[in-house]
Amino acid sequence: KQEVTQIPAALSVPEGENLVLNCSFTDSAIYNLQWFRQDPGKGLTSLLLIQSSQREQTSGRLNASLDKSSGRSTLYIAASQPGDSATYLCAVIYTGTASKLTFGTGTRLQVTL
């Protein structure tokens, strides 16, 4: 079964810390992987998109890596800020699934002052 798992489910860190969020997927035949942010009661904001042929993508303080062979992606957030507090979702398009996103259940991040 093609699934996506995210650990930890929740994370609390003090402001300024660097942190890593993990995403694992069960099938290495992926088309691409996308990281989203979801604020409480709001929609999804796309953060980074990594194609299957890529190893990483960077945007500002965010860096996402992809290792298809091990079925893992990590989202690295540098110098965390209280405004980074949100739920972070990893989503995969598995090859041959007509562009459907398979989501993980997310990591709820809280950055404290």
Added chain:
Amino acid sequence: NAGVMQNPRHLVRRRGQEARLRCSPMKGHSHVYWYRQLPEEGLKFMVYLQKENIIDESGMPKERFSAEFPKEGPSILRIQQVVRGDSAAYFCASSPPGSGGDYGYTFGSGTRLTVV
């Protein structure tokens, strides 16, 4: 360039009523996807549509749920005879034509359906 627009933002329906959720994709996008997020659960794919065509409805419940994306106007997700278990956030995403997700997806803010 407006993003994906969903309305209403919040919808309250009594059991047995019909719910209609609307989604207008980004300008230039012709692919629309609907996802459902049940309380304390992840987002689950429901249906993938292109203009006047349902491409993949493998995630749609077999009964009471239907979706359309007409030549003109927004995509509509319709839930007939709603039950309490339909209470969830429903999200719409769109992507450009022919991309197969190459450029990622843009999501709307969602419609939060509450069945009382």
